Amino acid sequence: MDFNDTPEEAAFRAEARAWLEANADPLEPGEAGGDLLGERVDAAALKAAKAWQKKKADAGWACITWPKEYGGRAATAIQSVIWNQEHAKFRTPANIFSIGIGMCGPTVLAHGTPEQRERWIPDLLSGEKVWCQLFSEPAAGSDLAGLRSTAVRDGDDWIVNGQKIWTTGAHFCDWGIIVVRSDPGAAKHAGLTYFVVDMHAPGVEIRPITQINGGKGFNEVFFTDVRIPDDQRLDAVGNGWRVALTTLMNERASIGGSAGASAIEDLFRLAREIEVGGQPVIEDPAVRQKLADFYVRSAGVKYTGLRTITALSKGTMPGPEASLGKLIGAILGQNMAAYAMELQGVAGGITSDPATTPHQGAWQDRYLGLPGLRIAGGTDEILRNIIAERVLGLPPEARVDKGVAFKDIPSGPPSA
Numbered sequence: 001m002d003f004n005d006t007p008e009e010a011a012f013r014a015e016a017r018a019w020l021e022a023n024a025d026p027l028e029p030g031e032a033g034g035d036l037l038g039e040r041v042d043a044a045a046l047k048a049a050k051a052w053q054k055k056k057a058d059a060g061w062a063c064i065t066w067p068k069e070y071g072g073r074a075a076t077a078i079q080s081v082i083w084n085q086e087h088a089k090f091r092t093p094a095n096i097f098s099i100g101i102g103m104c105g106p107t108v109l110a111h112g113t114p115e116q117r118e119r120w121i122p123d124l125l126s127g128e129k130v131w132c133q134l135f136s137e138p139a140a141g142s143d144l145a146g147l148r149s150t151a152v153r154d155g156d157d158w159i160v161n162g163q164k165i166w167t168t169g170a171h172f173c174d175w176g177i178i179v180v181r182s183d184p185g186a187a188k189h190a191g192l193t194y195f196v197v198d199m200h201a202p203g204v205e206i207r208p209i210t211q212i213n214g215g216k217g218f219n220e221v222f223f224t225d226v227r228i229p230d231d232q233r234l235d236a237v238g239n240g241w242r243v244a245l246t247t248l249m250n251e252r253a254s255i256g257g258s259a260g261a262s263a264i265e266d267l268f269r270l271a272r273e274i275e276v277g278g279q280p281v282i283e284d285p286a287v288r289q290k291l292a293d294f295y296v297r298s299a300g301v302k303y304t305g306l307r308t309i310t311a312l313s314k315g316t317m318p319g320p321e322a323s324l325g326k327l328i329g330a331i332l333g334q335n336m337a338a339y340a341m342e343l344q345g346v347a348g349g350i351t352s353d354p355a356t357t358p359h360q361g362a363w364q365d366r367y368l369g370l371p372g373l374r375i376a377g378g379t380d381e382i383l384r385n386i387i388a389e390r391v392l393g394l395p396p397e398a399r400v401d402k403g404v405a406f407k408d409i410p411s412g413p414p415s416a
């Protein structure tokens with residue numbers, strides 16, 4: 001693949017950049033981009049994020065790969081990458097729409113009826129409504145199909161009970177995508193059904209979780225006799241796993257491996273700025289050796305990411321290379337953040353007063369946030385399993401629950 005822009009791509013990049021320049025300010029060198037996980041979203045940040053999304057929607061830059069009939073511009077995967085690259089260079093509000101636009105919208109477009117798309121897509125695209133993903137439960141994360149929240153049919157409604165956890169942004173969301181068990185008598189993956197739930201419905205209780213960096217990005221969400229009308233079901237009863245796979249494919253593709261690759265230039269800049277004994281630390285041979293190692297690994301992540309883009313540009317879903325990029329990129333990002341804090345000496349330990357640290361605490365924030373990235377969207381171990389099975393051709397994990405009715409799978413302590 002030729003990594004340079006084709007003339008068409010260059011023209012598209014120029015058009016995207018011109019619009020961004022006219023509507024936003026470029027980031028200063030070293031300035032962190034938007035709050036990706038919505039950890040510090042107050043009323044003002046929510047308002048600003050919605051206004052920015054509306055502005056993009058009015059100009060046709062909101063969800064550029066979506067069909068034109070739904071407000072997109074039917075852009076190619078490469079154009080989407082170019083747009084995201086250019087967008088990342090500008091100071092923009094918190095990206096509270098990443099789950100809605102990256103995962104929920106594509107799932108509604110793929111599995112929703114025409115009425116459901118009409119109902120939900122325009123508000124999502126224009127930023128009026130914010131969406132979250134209610135998949136994980138206290139006992140179902142990597143093993144998502146082991147989830148225990150239930151849905152029982154009652155006339156035209158379903159009654160949902162159970163608990164979800166780690167729900168990013170639930171505290172400011174209007175709609176959520178939720179997978180629940182509708183048939184405990186069916187095998188694990190077969191008894192699931194997928195709904196869109198109103199986050200303001202009676203019986204939905206949201207409790208924020210405070211994170212190590214002080215942010216409150218995600219939540220526990222409790223469902224007590226919550227009624228979901230049947231017309232908010234996506235796809236057939238019992239087809240929830242199939243729909244969830246569409247969401248998860250989009251999740252992995254959108255998380256990618258950028259965490260490590262994008263930080264390398266900042267790390268070089270930091271090493272030029274910090275001085276020891278009157279010399280910039282970048283002149284120290286030991287530091288240079290470490291930087292060279294990070295550079296090589298970053299390049300590997302960057303080019304693996306470009307393989308994902310190649311897959312997208314050929315119209316195929318990204319394969320195991322997306323898992324590789326996320327696995328290596330998140331670990332690399334964490335290693336680089338740790339090294340950047342080491343280079344800062346005592347300032348590296350300051351998290352309470354970002355203004356007094358080099359790069360305004362961006363490295364400390366990365367260091368505390370990146371462990372989360374190593375868990376979200378597939379933990380390191382799950383990604384290694386994928387690579388083992390799909391790249392190295394090793395035998396799959398043993399599946400003792402295959403074909404067994406969910407209610408008959410042993411769980412919890414044995415009864416007396």
Ligand SMILES: Cc1cc2nc3c(=O)[nH]c(=O)nc-3n(C[C@H](O)[C@H](O)[C@H](O)COP(=O)(O)OP(=O)(O)OC[C@H]3O[C@@H](n4cnc5c(N)ncnc54)[C@H](O)[C@@H]3O)c2cc1C
Nearest residue numbers: 133134135136140141142166167168372375376377379381
């Ligand atoms: C920042 C962040 C945001 C998130 N946002 C959302 C959200 O918006 N919505 C949502 O639904 N969820 C969200 N999650 C939850 C996330 O999807 C889960 O945390 C993730 O799937 C892991 O599940 P778990 O936490 O239950 O860990 P577990 O699956 O219980 O894993 C525990 C440990 O066991 C290991 N392990 C598990 N299975 C295997 C195996 N088969 N082989 C080897 N090792 C294994 C894991 O790697 C891990 O080290 C978020 C998580 C984070 C960190």
